[in-house]
Amino acid sequence: MAVVNKIIPFSCVDGPGNRMVIFFQGCNFSCTYCHNPETINKCNNCGECVKGCPSGALKMASGKVSYDKEECIDCDRCIKVCKNLSSPKTKDYSVIELLEEIKKCRPFINGITVSGGECTLNKEFLVELFKKVKDLGLTLFVDTNGNIDLEKNKDLVDITDKFMLDIKSIDEEENITLTGASNKLPIKNLKYLLDLNKIFEVRTVVCNNLDSFKTIDETSKIIKDRCRYKIIKYREFGVREEGIKLHGEESPSLEFMEKLKDKAISNGCLDTIIT
Ligand code: SF4
Ligand code: SF4
Structure with a gap:
């Protein structure tokens, strides 16, 4: 079984073509700028969220929170009240x-993308699911923070068509401040997956109060022309309080973003985009 936060049946921004995106619950990073912090734990x-639910969609039964999707009015009060960076609106799925669920969308999609949270924390589940989804003729993409050793999980790497990998910061100390964890595994995985031609795109979020220039410069030198590099402007919407304290409410300027893009291109990373 795996805990799923939500499923988006159709997306055209999570890999090539039209894709179903499955967001798994639980992460081994705790990023200050996370836009969906309710997926972290x-x-x-x-039971804290139950009493504030205005529609009766949440109940406590035998020490567990139960959620009734039919009753929910999507006010998100439960998510705002949760101090555990979690959500009561998750669902446990077997493969x-x-x-x-995937079969229902099969005629309309090119593939599935698994995301999170950090989906690779469910690696055995993913391998089992991917074997069955491959038989449907769909492509398999993994959106990951890179914080598990993929070289030691070859069965997942072999069956996955392409990965989308985040490089948060090239600086070890900065990465720890930003995510609560080291950047050693993401950087190791970046090199490993590039050598296997398994990366669809690498992403870096650019924030104020970070040395983003150094991260973009050094990451693009590793990528060269081997995949797309997506440089994403920090946006404060949905970010939790400590993230706003650290990064402010302002997004980096377009001028700075263009400067970063030019740097990456000058390092040979020709397929660089800013968003
Ligand atoms: S979003 Fe949460 S608090 Fe709001 S109705 Fe749904 S379950 Fe209740
Ligand atoms: S979602 Fe959060 S507040 Fe609600 S029961 Fe779970 S941990 Fe407690």
């Missing part, structure tokens, strides 16, 4: 149950 059933 699994619910501990503390077969998730496969059934």
Whole structure:
């Protein structure tokens, strides 16, 4: 079984073509600028969110929170009240149950993208699911923070068509401040997957109060022309309080973003885009 935060049946921004995106619950990073911090931890059933639910969609039963999608009015009060960076609106899926959801969309999609949270924390589940989804003729993409050793998880790498990988910061200390964890594995995975031609795109979020120039400069030198580099402007919308304290409310200027793009291109990373 795996805990799923949500499923988007159709997306055209999570890999090539039209894709179903499955967001798994739980992450081994805790990024200050995360736009969906309610995916970081699994619910501990503390019950705090239940009393504030205006529609009766949440109930406590046998020490566990139960969620009724039909009753939910999507006000997100439960997510705002949760101090555990979690959500009561998750659902446990078996591989077969998730496969059934994918089959419903099969005629309209080119593939699936698994995301999160950090989807690779469910690696055995993913390998089992991917084997079955491959038989449907769909492509398999993994959106990851790179914080597991993929070289030691060859079965997942072999079956995945392409990865989308985040490089948060090339500087170890800065990465720890930003995510709570080291950047050693993401950088190791970047080199490993590039050598295998398994990366669709690498992404870096550019924030104020970070040495983004150094990260873009050094990351683009590693990538060269081997995949797309997407440089993403920080936006404060949805970011939790400590993130706004650290990065402010202002996004980096377009002029600075263009300067970063020019730097990456001058390092040979020709397919660089800013968003
Ligand atoms: S979602 Fe958060 S507040 Fe609600 S029960 Fe789970 S941990 Fe507690
Ligand atoms: S979003 Fe959460 S608090 Fe709002 S109705 Fe749905 S379950 Fe209840």
